[in-house]
Amino acid sequence: MQTSxxxxxxxxLAGLYAGKIYADVCNKIFNEDCALRSSVFSNILGQDFVRIAYQAPRVADPTVILYLNDYNLGMINLANSVSSGGTRYIDALGTQVHLYAGGTGGVQATLTALASTGLDVAITELDISGGAASDYVTVAKACLNTAKCVKITSWGVSDTNSWRASSTPLLFDSNYQPKATHISVI
Structure with missing residues (x-):
């Protein structure tokens, strides 16, 4: 019953929007220790809810690109294990990158580890407290240096819209004007 x-x-939902979207199917499903976060789905179905969540949209829209989006590297093991008869359900991994100034040192290693799954990788929800040009350039170069890295998405457009607004973490200021950081990334 729960599965149906x-x-x-x-x-x-997938049928309604067929051919129109990329989909983050599962988002933030891990605890800090890489175990599945407690939810109605994991509590009732265990890890099997992940496979079910990726199979259903694929049936409705065979062309949809399905992402697993998290900040935890536990998604590497899950992405590798959620398959049946060699069929991959997850198409790409999105890594949430909420950083502090000077904290970009591990980005390249993270992207390399995610790409080791053979899946496309995207940096999602990028913001950097302080928004230093050198930090943003480091992240952009890490993506460019990872063949499987297909996109970078910031967490918001301007500082005024950010959940971290007081730390000016984005590429556009509160008046939607590009900062020097934006120019450096370009």
Missing amino acids: VMQNHIAT
Whole structure:
């Protein structure tokens, strides 16, 4: 019963928007220790909810690109294990990158580890407290140096829209004007 409700809901939404979206199917599903976060889905279905969550939209729209999005490297093991008969359900891994000034040192290693799955990798929700040009350039270069890194998405457009607004973490100021950091990344 629980499985069919989940499958029907996902199939309905995926069918409605078929051909129009990339989809973050599962988002922030891990605890800090890489275990699955407690949720109604994991509590009832265990890890199997992940496979179900990726199968249903694929049936409704075979062309959809399905992401697993998290900040935890536990998604590497999950991405490698969620398969059946060699079929991959997850197409790409999104890594949430909320950094502090000077904290970009591990980005290249993270992207390399994620790319080791053979899946495309995207930097999602990028913001850097202080928004230093050198930090943003380091992140952009890490993506460019990783063949499987396909995109970078910032967490918001301007500092005024950021959940970290007081630390001016984005590429555009509160008046939506590009900062020097934006020019450095370009």
